[in-house]
Amino acid sequence: QVQLVESGGGVVQAGGSLRLSCAASGRTFSTYTMGWFRQGPGKAREFVAVISKLGSATSYAESVKGRFTISRDNAKNTGFLQMNSLKPEDTAIYYCAVNSNSTEQLRGGLAAYWGQGTQVTVSS
Numbered sequence: 001q002v003q004l005v006e007s008g009g010g011v012v013q014a015g016g017s018l019r020l021s022c023a024a025s026g027r028t029f030s031t032y033t034m035g036w037f038r039q040g041p042g043k044a045r046e047f048v049a050v051i052s053k054l055g056s057a058t059s060y061a062e063s064v065k066g067r068f069t070i071s072r073d074n075a076k077n078t079g080f081l082q083m084n085s086l087k088p089e090d091t092a093i094y095y096c097a098v099n100s101n102s103t104e105q106l107r108g109g110l111a112a113y114w115g116q117g118t119q120v121t122v123s124s
Helices: 103-107
Strands: 002-007 010-013 018-026 033-039 046-051 058-060 068-073 078-083 092-099 118-123
Touching (some): 002 092, 018 092, 033 078
Parallel strands (some): 010 118
Antiparallel strands (some): 046 058, 068 078
16 A cells, blocks of 8 residues: 655746655555646646656656656655646646556556645646
């Protein structure tokens, strides 16, 4: 079992930045691939970014590439999503998720565990 708790969401003006955190407890964090997903109002949940178990590989949705950076600190059992140049269309609930398999599988939404989400609101 793994418990994931997101934090760092809030309200920010367009062009601003936020840093989301995902704290993991339970099994060893480094044995999991980690990703971020989001669900905007009236929209389906979508992939945002994924990072491999040891942080050597990352992948991003086209809509956030160049603005968002995913990272992790396995020693602290925590993952991060640095979000810069935020746009109103980035408004969503952001979820972290993990699986013990590949980044490709997690990118496709095949997660073993999900966090409860943190709200990000970007005002224009």
